[in-house]
Structures are given as structure tokens and as C-alpha cells.
Amino acid sequence: MTLVPTSHHAETPLERVQRSFERQGLMQHWGARLQQAVAGHCVITLPYSDKVTQQQGAFHGGAMGALADIAAGYAALTQAPAGSEVVTVEYKINFLASCQGGELRATGRVVKAGKRIIVTSAEVTHIAEDGRETACAVLQQTIMPVHKTYS
Numbered sequence: 001m002t003l004v005p006t007s008h009h010a011e012t013p014l015e016r017v018q019r020s021f022e023r024q025g026l027m028q029h030w031g032a033r034l035q036q037a038v039a040g041h042c043v044i045t046l047p048y049s050d051k052v053t054q055q056q057g058a059f060h061g062g063a064m065g066a067l068a069d070i071a072a073g074y075a076a077l078t079q080a081p082a083g084s085e086v087v088t089v090e091y092k093i094n095f096l097a098s099c100q101g102g103e104l105r106a107t108g109r110v111v112k113a114g115k116r117i118i119v120t121s122a123e124v125t126h127i128a129e130d131g132r133e134t135a136c137a138v139l140q141q142t143i144m145p146v147h148k149t150y151s
Helices: 013-021 025-030 061-077
Strands: 033-038 041-047 084-095 103-113 118-127 133-147
Touching: 013 033, 013 061, 025 061, 033 061, 041 061, 061 084, 061 103, 061 118, 061 133
Parallel strands: none
Antiparallel strands: 033 041, 041 103, 084 133, 103 118, 118 133
């Protein structure tokens, strides 16, 4: 049985992103956490673990890329039309530093939200156990809103 809400509560950006984020098997498997989602902005963190490392023990570039892609994509989702989801059309990433331990923080931002595409950017920062921050990667991305196929 599907319950129909009695009020016409419009989802907040955080609620909208949280519902989608919970469906991200990769992020759930890696232990990523949604920290913030407001209009045009999203922050996701990823703790260091052996699930996200490369052969030398540093965070894998693929993990950094996925985290940046998802943070920027969810920033775009906050600007996409109601009833839609978003998919990545392309992204370009520059890796700036290799880091171990602590956690990564990806901050995604909407650069320009159009009707057909949304251009975003993301910065990935390493936060060491002592609180020191190091820029790890920067990403630029093109997103396309698509019809949402789940409820």
C-alpha cells in the first residue's frame, strides 16, 4: 500500500538529495556521508579505508573522481526540475595531491543551471587526522536532467 501525503510539502534540497543518495550503492559501500545540500551546493565526505585506496595506500583517484562527480551532481540536482534526476554527461578532473588517512570532503557547486544542461564544479579536499587540509582534486562537469524512474 502506498501512503499519499495529506499535505503538499515541497521537498527541501536536502530531502531530495538524501533520498537519491541513499540509493547510491557505491557511496553506501564506501561509507560516504552526505553533509550538506542546499540550492546549488552539496558536500559529501568519504572516510579513509581499504575500500578506497590504491596499491600505495593513498586514496584512489577513482574514489576521488566518484566522490567529486556525485557531490557536483547533487549540487545540480538541487537546481533540476521537480520530478527529475540527473546524469553526468562528462567531467574533467585534475588530481593535485595524493593523501592517506583522515577523510576526503567533496564540495560541489552549480556554475550555471540551464534547461538542458547544468554545468558544475567540485573541489576535493583531504582532511588529515590533525585537521590539516590539502587540496586533492578539482573537477568540472556537465550534467543533464532526466526523468526520474523511481518513487
